[in-house]
């Protein structure tokens with residue numbers, strides 16, 4: 206096979222504060238010959254199969270703000286975690302044509318990668334390989350690490366998860382439930398709430414967009430207060446949740462997606478609750494969790510096994526075609542996805 | 552001796568949100584005969600010598616809000632930690648006339664207390680007994696516990712303390728310095744800043760009311776960022792400090808005095824920094840710390856010894872006369888005190 210084009214999505218314009226739109230990204234077709242493209246020593250050519258779209262990318266589109274990952278460069282391809290199939294290999298590589306690998310790639314159909322940044326996938330019967338971008342991958346370890354290391358769930362505790370029907374949230378609730386906690390989740394559509402209750406084993410769930418008030422929702426669904434609030438959304442949800450936290454409760458702060466496209470950041474007023482209730486609020490990053498060998502070992506033992514045995518339910522929101530990645534990314538930030546947002550490239 | 556009156560300060564009116572004023576308290580003179588007042592079994596009559604005024608009392612004046620200590624009752628005496636001399640004892644007590652004790656008393660000259668709630672004071676040469684309400688007492692263990700257990704200072708780290716010239720803050724900075732940290736403090740007058748720099752050994756200090764901006768002050772005084780922010784004040788200070796925190800930094804939240812009299816609570820906008828920098832924000836209460844025997848043991852070993860040896864400098868702001876307690880309390884909340892606010896009753 207030899208192709209003549211590579212569809213690549215470029216970062217076109219900094220959306221600044223406010224909503225990211227499709228116009229901030231550009232789908233381009235670049236001349237490309239898979240059989241002829243030059244590979245340096247240690248490089249391999251990947252035919253990309255799946256891309257992971259993640260909320261943190263919104264932060265990388267803010268070229269003027271300092272965040273934990275470098276901003277995308279205007280005019281350059283957007284980047285993402287992805288799964289590729291090795292199509293050709295350069296000198297001094299150990300991977301072989303046909304190997305499936307996980308790595309950091311571009312929003313594109315083809316990508317030349319340094320072999321040393323890639324991880325060869327283990328294939329498990331009945332487990333979709335795209336799960337390596339979700340429950341078995343970065344969102345998975347995020348859910349596991351945030352809940353276990355910071356949340357430290359104990360039997361009988363109430364665990365509340367916002368963004369519960371998303372890539373991270375879906376897993377958090379199930380893990381907490383397996384630890385004997387009562388699990389409550391919120392999401393932005395009634396369909397998602399149904400998934401939480403009927404598929405993901407949440408004990409209670411509500412649609413945060415249609416409840417009378419967040420305060421009333423907590424009173425109803427967390428009558429004994431909250432021991433762990435796994436926070437995916439920040440903003441007003443965090444503010445109100447603070448007033449329902451129990452003594453010595455924990456808030457692993459995973460993200461604040463409600464603020465990523467907000468032209469003005471919401472101001473959280475109830476932080477004095479941290480003293481009154483001796484609450485721990487702690488942020489964390491998956492990159493740190495990957496550095497914790499003990500945790501990674503436990504994650505593999507616990508979660509990978511549970512998924513292989515079908516004891517954890519997982520969902521993917523798969524959009525086909527790299528050219529649809531920009532709209533899917535905007536959709537992810539607006540709540541179009543249930544479970545992990547994936548682009549099926551090939 | 553027999554007296555005919557007991558001056559007692561009553562809680563007169565709930566100040567609600569907004570500033571507490573002297574009119575919310577009432578100084579009364581009650582008929583009282585120290586030699587005749589009835590003592591039940593296990594009770595002793597205390598002649599109060601010192602009272603501790605503390606910011607948390609403002610919370611107890613909010614009769615409608617839930618806090619960690621019960622609200623004061625309208626028309627009843629205000630309460631406080633205090634030091635008293637045993638004047639008379641009831642049946643079945645082990646204390647003796649003349650013993651000095653620490654306990655929970657009223658804003659008054661005389662108080663009948665249950666012996667079992669009292670602690671007999673150890674007297675150290677050259678150490679004022681009122682220190683038992685400050686550096687050797689509740690503010691002391693608060694400073695020590697918050698810094699050590701939550702802050703976990705490491706040599707070479709930058710520790711920033713707000714409310715640094717107060718009862719808690721004065722000690723935090725000195726303890727952090729003894730652990731090899733670089734210590735930066737802020738306070739609300741130039742005189743307090745001078746005390747921090749010239750007496751309490753702070754490496755840098757600023758007057759938060761007169762700096763060009765808090766952001767500029769942090770840039771100047773914490774050029775390497777902040778590893779531990781010991782937060783006494785909350786509000787805008789916390790918000791701006793969040794943007795100067797280092798990776799894996801810690802914020803022991805001791806209190807939020809800037810908000811205690813605010814008619815509207817300040818909204819903190821920079822909480823996404825907790826994720827970006829993996830910050831831990833954790834509230835704590837002295838009551839919990841007293842329950843940690845290991846900590847109390849270490850506190851006694853470290854701090855009491857350092858104070859006895861004169862290696863820790865401490866300050867008291869002593870106001871004479873129980874009738875001046877209401878104005879002193881308002882003053883405490885407005886920053887009139889340097890070091891521990893004490894009322895010398897007798």
Ligand SMILES: NC(=O)c1ccc[n+]([C@@H]2O[C@H](COP(=O)([O-])OP(=O)(O)OC[C@H]3O[C@@H](n4cnc5c(N)ncnc54)[C@H](OP(=O)(O)O)[C@@H]3O)[C@@H](O)[C@H]2O)c1
Nearest residue numbers: 260371372373392393437438459460461462463490491540
């Ligand atoms: N710390 C880390 O290392 C790390 C790693 C991965 C993810 N994260 C963070 O974790 C969070 C979830 O990530 P994810 O990958 O699992 O994404 P996700 O939940 O699969 O997708 C994002 C979801 O956020 C919800 N959302 C959007 N706007 C919202 C708003 N204003 N208020 C409340 N919810 C809103 C939407 O669902 P609804 O229909 O419910 O609104 C949307 O489906 C994000 O904040 C992300 O940045 C952090």
Ligand SMILES: NC(=O)c1ccc[n+]([C@@H]2O[C@H](COP(=O)([O-])OP(=O)(O)OC[C@H]3O[C@@H](n4cnc5c(N)ncnc54)[C@H](OP(=O)(O)O)[C@@H]3O)[C@@H](O)[C@H]2O)c1
Nearest residue numbers: 606693717718719738739783784806807808809836837886
């Ligand atoms: N968690 C616990 O168990 C515990 C125990 C004790 C104390 N605390 C808390 O720790 C903090 C300090 O207590 P403390 O006993 O040491 O009191 P303190 O610092 O001796 O006295 C209060 C000081 O707060 C400062 N202040 C007042 N309004 C302020 C504002 N708007 N912004 C910034 N600073 C302001 C004033 O000094 P300036 O001149 O600097 O403004 C005042 O002197 C308080 O928040 C208190 O509630 C907590």
